[in-house]
Structures are given as structure tokens and as C-alpha cells.
Amino acid sequence: MTYLVNDPADFPAELADGFIAANRRYVRKVFGGAVRATKSRPGKVAMVVGGGTGHHPAFAGWVGQGMADGVVFGNIFSSPSAGQAASVARAANQGGGVIIAFGNYAGDVLHFGQAVETLKAEGINASIAVVTDDIASAPVDELNKRRGICGWVTVFKVTGAACEEGRSMDEVLEVFAKVNYRTRTLGVAFSGCTLPGADGPLFTVPDGKMGVGLGVHGEPGIYDADLGSANDVAQVLVDGLLKDKPDQAGDRVIVLLNGLGSTTYEELFVTYGAVARLLGEAGVTVVDCEVGELTTSMDMGGVSLSLTWADQEIERLWNAPCDTSAVRRGAVEGTEFIDAASLSQTAPALTVTTPGSPQSRTVAAALVLGLESVLEAMRANKDELGRLDAFAGDGDHGVGMVRGAENGLAAARDLAAQGGGAQTVLAGAGALWSERAGGTSGALWGGILAAAAQALGDNDPADVGAQVRAARAGLDAVLRIGGAHPGDKTMIDAFVPAVEALEAQLASGASAAEAWSTAADVAEAAALATAPMRPLVGRARPLAERSIGHPDAGAVSLGVIVRTISDRVGG
Numbered sequence: 001m002t003y004l005v006n007d008p009a010d011f012p013a014e015l016a017d018g019f020i021a022a023n024r025r026y027v028r029k030v031f032g033g034a035v036r037a038t039k040s041r042p043g044k045v046a047m048v049v050g051g052g053t054g055h056h057p058a059f060a061g062w063v064g065q066g067m068a069d070g071v072v073f074g075n076i077f078s079s080p081s082a083g084q085a086a087s088v089a090r091a092a093n094q095g096g097g098v099i100i101a102f103g104n105y106a107g108d109v110l111h112f113g114q115a116v117e118t119l120k121a122e123g124i125n126a127s128i129a130v131v132t133d134d135i136a137s138a139p140v141d142e143l144n145k146r147r148g149i150c151g152w153v154t155v156f157k158v159t160g161a162a163c164e165e166g167r168s169m170d171e172v173l174e175v176f177a178k179v180n181y182r183t184r185t186l187g188v189a190f191s192g193c194t195l196p197g198a199d200g201p202l203f204t205v206p207d208g209k210m211g212v213g214l215g216v217h218g219e220p221g222i223y224d225a226d227l228g229s230a231n232d233v234a235q236v237l238v239d240g241l242l243k244d245k246p247d248q249a250g251d252r253v254i255v256l257l258n259g260l261g262s263t264t265y266e267e268l269f270v271t272y273g274a275v276a277r278l279l280g281e282a283g284v285t286v287v288d289c290e291v292g293e294l295t296t297s298m299d300m301g302g303v304s305l306s307l308t309w310a311d312q313e314i315e316r317l318w319n320a321p322c323d324t325s326a327v328r329r330g331a332v333e334g335t336e337f338i339d340a341a342s343l344s345q346t347a348p349a350l351t352v353t354t355p356g357s358p359q360s361r362t363v364a365a366a367l368v369l370g371l372e373s374v375l376e377a378m379r380a381n382k383d384e385l386g387r388l389d390a391f392a393g394d395g396d397h398g399v400g401m402v403r404g405a406e407n408g409l410a411a412a413r414d415l416a417a418q419g420g421g422a423q424t425v426l427a428g429a430g431a432l433w434s435e436r437a438g439g440t441s442g443a444l445w446g447g448i449l450a451a452a453a454q455a456l457g458d459n460d461p462a463d464v465g466a467q468v469r470a471a472r473a474g475l476d477a478v479l480r481i482g483g484a485h486p487g488d489k490t491m492i493d494a495f496v497p498a499v500e501a502l503e504a505q506l507a508s509g510a511s512a513a514e515a516w517s518t519a520a521d522v523a524e525a526a527a528l529a530t531a532p533m534r535p536l537v538g539r540a541r542p543l544a545e546r547s548i549g550h551p552d553a554g555a556v557s558l559g560v561i562v563r564t565i566s567d568r569v570g571g
């Protein structure tokens with residue numbers, strides 16, 4: 001139960017503001033999150049961490065010298081937007097590029113992935129780095145499908161120290177990959193957590209049982225087992241992790257024993273005593289440990305155990321000086337505060353910095369008309385898209401696409417009226433689409449528009465060749481950001497053949513109208529052809545069977561959008 005609540009809707013923003021006010025030694029507010037309060041060495045690689053809130057001290061507690069340079073605050077258990085992440089990353093950047101590091105959840109992967117695209121388009125070297133420590137969430141041969149649940153404490157500490165040492169972006173990413181691979185976590189839940197304003201917990205665990213393989217967003221555990229003593233629980237966790245020991249790991253570990261929110265420190269110490277004894281019996285040496293609340297899940301009852309199989313470099317970086325509100329080591333150098341006056345605390349206004357060329361402004365005007373038509377088409381198809389998404393997804397695809405198109409259009413109109421060229425107008429539309437639409441598809445459409453915008457530029461006319469290149473850039477972006485493959489039953493299954501058709505038409509000298517009309521036919525047919533497929537990614541995956549016989553909602557909306565473009569180009 002959460003007792004101290006004002007308006008539940010304000011809870012995430014109020015907790016972020018309160019954290020910042022309480023930690024002036026460590027952080028300063030910026031739109032989307034916070035950055036270090038102290039000056040950093042120019043040119044260092046910056047690491048921004050983040051994700052949903054409700055996990056204290058993850059993630060804000062790790063901002064400070066020697067660890068993270070910035071944090072992005074989401075809502076409780078839900079991903080921040082790409083715009084928020086990009087804002088924090090820009091403020092954290094010291095000129096050496098930015099790594100955005102977070103746990104493996106679809107919403108975070110998409111939004112942070114899109115933020116990286118935006119940053120790169122602005123000339124900032126940026127990369128995502130995804131933590132995958134939860135051994136219960138996928139088998140060992142599918143490491144990249146595992147969730148992140150608590151091992152990020154070690155992963156971020158070690159990676160942050162590598163940034164501080166002045167290592168290059170590639171070297172830092174190598175360190176991240178190594179320490180992430182060597183970090184494994186298993187947890188058990190005794191009781192579920194209750195979201196602020198909710199009547200009851202997200203899940204319950206039957207009396208006398210524990211959920212083994214918990215998640216940190218109210219996921220109950222992969223299976224229930226009998227709840228035994230502290231020794232028994234320690235045994236389950238240690239046995240599970242020793243079975244999942246990475247290759248060539250040695251026998252030295254950094255240990256994290258984490259309380260999920262309502263497990264007492266006393267219980268944690270009793271359990272840690274057993275963990276230490278069991279590791280010793282197994283011939284494993286504990287290099288160092290942290291016992292306490294390291295990643296909570298609001299008021300959930302439970303513990304998780306993480307082992308990072310150390311090598312010399314990991315040990316050195318783990319022990320390097322660090323000063324954050326939650327992790328401190330030794331003495332850090334230089335504690336001069338930044339000048340925070342330049343940090344913007346509000347959402348950036350849509351402004352045109354460089355006006356487009358006259359030719360590109362003509363393209364921009366056509367794009368505004370195109371987005372008007374897209375909005376009209378999404379409104380007309382809203383209920384049908386929602387119906388298709390409801391078979392195995394959550395039924396929000398129509399609503400999301402309408403909200404995305406409304407906001408994209410508003411941004412495009414504003415920027416076109418200010419004299420923006422095609423790139424400025426379409427990139428702005430994508431940013432607001434992603435920010436406001438929500439859902440997986442919102443992030444993906446934001447990425448599509450951002451990439452297409454870059455292909456169009458702010459100076460050139462958009463002949464059929466440029467249009468096809470923009471469509472290809474949009475497809476490449478969604479493949480890269482979403483990571484889906486043809487046959488997974490997503491919008492990709494309509495998008496790939498549509499772009500291939502456009503490219504074939506271009507090669508054979510077709511006009512824009514011919515090319516788009518063919519692409520629309522191809523996309524619509526391909527969308528319908530997804531009906532017999534099983535969804536292999538996205539929210540529909542767990543209920544895949546229910547989707548069979550119905551076309552994928554995102555593929556259908558893609559077909560509608562290609563048809564809309566075709567109608568505009570041809571008409």
C-alpha cells in the first residue's frame with residue numbers, strides 16, 4: 001500500500017522533483033530528468049541511465065561523479081519518451097558522446113533507441129546499452145531476450161568508472177558488454193506491489209508460497225514454489241545462479257542482495273549470511289557485496305540476488321572512486337558545481353533554427369497536407385485498428401495512431417508556418433508523434449518520420465528518387481529500432497514489400513504516382529497476408545494463438561498510410 005499520495009496522476013513527477021530537491025549535492029533538474037550537479041571532465045563519454053520510476057535507488061540514485069552523468073525519469077514502471085531521453089543526453093554530453101543504459105524492456109528499447117537516432121542526427125555520438133541480467137526471463141541461449149532487474153548496479157558502476165577513466169566510446173561499450181554478460185540475477189517475490197491510487201496489489205502470492213523469477217514491474221514470478229526459511233531461499237537463489245554461471249567466469253564475484261521494497265534490512269542480512277556461506281562452500285570468493293534496497297518495485301515483498309563474475313578490470317572499476325546519493329567509494333576529485341542556469345526544465349519549444357530553402361518549404365507544405373490526410377485516414381480506421389489490436393494486443397492501436405497523427409500534424413503546421421524545410425517539419429512531427437502517441441507503434445512511427453526527414457533534408461526538392469530514399473530510410477530505422485524480422489507479424493511485413501516495390505518502380509523509371517500506387521497495392525495485400533501468422537514480438541506475443549486468422553493491426557495501418565500517400569501523390 002502507498003499511503004503518502006497527493007493526486008496519483010502527479011505521483012511520478014512529484015517524486016522526481018522531490019528527489020532532485022533532496023539531492024542538490026548530486027543532481028540538477030533538466031527537462032526529462034536530471035544531470036550531475038558537479039562539473040565533469042570535458043570530452044569524457046557520458047552515461048545516461050533510466051527507465052520507469054518506482055525502483056529507487058534505480059536510477060536517479062546513481063547520478064554523480066564516477067557513475068552516471070544523467071537520469072531519465074519515466075512514469076511508474078513505464079518508459080520515458082525519446083524526447084525526454086534526448087534532452088537529458090544533450091545536457092549530459094561533455095563532447096565525448098553519450099551511452100544511454102537501461103534494462104531490456106520493449107518500451108525502453110524503442111524510446112531510448114529513438115533518442116539515439118535523434119542524437120546521431122544532431123551529430124552527437126550516441127549508443128544504447130541494454131542490461132539483460134534476469135536469468136528467469138529467457139534461457140541461456142537467448143541472453144539478449146532477458147530482462148534487466150537489478151544487476152545494473154554493478155553494470156552501471158563499472159561502466160561509469162570506465163567513462164570516468166577517459167576511455168573511448170567503443171572501449172566503454174566493450175566494458176559494458178563484458179560486465180553485463182558476467183552479471184546474472186534471480187529473485188523471489190512474497191507479495192505484489194500496489195501502484196499509487198490503485199485499490200489492490202498488481203498480483204498476490206498464495207500463502208506459504210513464493211514466486212520464483214520475479215520481475216520488477218509487478219510481474220509475479222515465472223513459477224510458484226514453497227516458501228521456506230531464509231536459508232532455503234538463499235539456497236534457491238545461489239543454486240539457480242551457479243547453474244547459470246557464464247563461460248570462463250573464474251571464481252570471484254561481486255554480490256548484490258536486493259530488497260524489493262517491503263523486505264526488512266534485518267531479513268536481508270539474515271539471508272545474506274546464508275548466501276555468503278553457500279558461495280564459500282561452492283568455492284566462490286566474494287570480492288565485495290551490497291546488501292539493501294538497490295532496485296525496489298514500489299512496496300513489493302521479495303529479494304533478488306545478483307552475481308557479477310569479476311575479472312581484474314571489473315574489480316578495479318567496481319572499486320574506483322564514486323560519489324552518488326546511493327553508491328559511494330573513496331574520494332572523488334573536483335567537486336565544483338555546474339552552472340545550471342543553461343539547463344532547460346521545460347519541454348523544448350518547436351522552433352525553426354535554420355529556415356528551409358524555398359524548394360524544401362514547398363515540400364514541407366506538401367508534407368503538412370499529407371499529414372492532414374493521414375490523420376483523416378487514421379480517424380476513419382480507428383475502430384477497426386483497435387479491433388485488430390484487441391485480439392492479442394491491448395486494443396489501443398487505433399487510438400494511438402490518431403493521437404500520433406494529431407500531434408504530428410500540429411507540430412508540422414507550427415514548424416512549416418515558421419519557415420521550416422522538409423526535414424525540420426517532418427522531424428518535428430515525428431518527435432511529437434512519438435512523445436504523445438504512446439505504445440510501441442508510437443515510438444516506431446516517431447523513428448520512421450525522423451529517419452525519413454533526414455533523407456529529405458532542408459534544401460532539396462523531393463522528386464520520386466528522394467521519396468523512395470526517404471521510405472527506405474524509414475524502413476531501415478524501424479528495423480533497427482524495433483529489431484523485428486519479416487514473418488514476426490508486425491508492420492514490417494507490409495513495410496518491407498512496399499519499399500521493395502517502390503525501389504523496383506524507381507529502377508524501371510516509373511513516375512511517383514505509379515510507384516506509390518503499386519506500393520499501396522503491395523502493402524495492403526501484404527497486410528492482409530499477415531492473418532495466418534503468429535506474432536513473435538511485441539505485446540501480442542504471449543497471446544499469439546488469439547491473433548491467428550486476423551491481420552496485424554500495425555501492418556494494416558501501414559497499408560492505409562501508403563495508400564494515403566499514393567492518393568495524395570496521384571491526386
Ligand code: ADP
Binds near residue numbers: 400438484
Ligand atoms: P502496443 O503494442 O505498445 O500497444 P500499438 O498497439 O500501437 O502498440 O501497436 C502495435 C503494433 O506495433 C503491432 O501490431 C505491430 O505491427 C507493431 N510492432 C510491435 N512491435 C514491433 C516491432 N518490434 N517492430 C515493428 N513493429 C512492431
Ligand code: MG
Binds near residue numbers: 396
Ligand atoms: Mg496496442
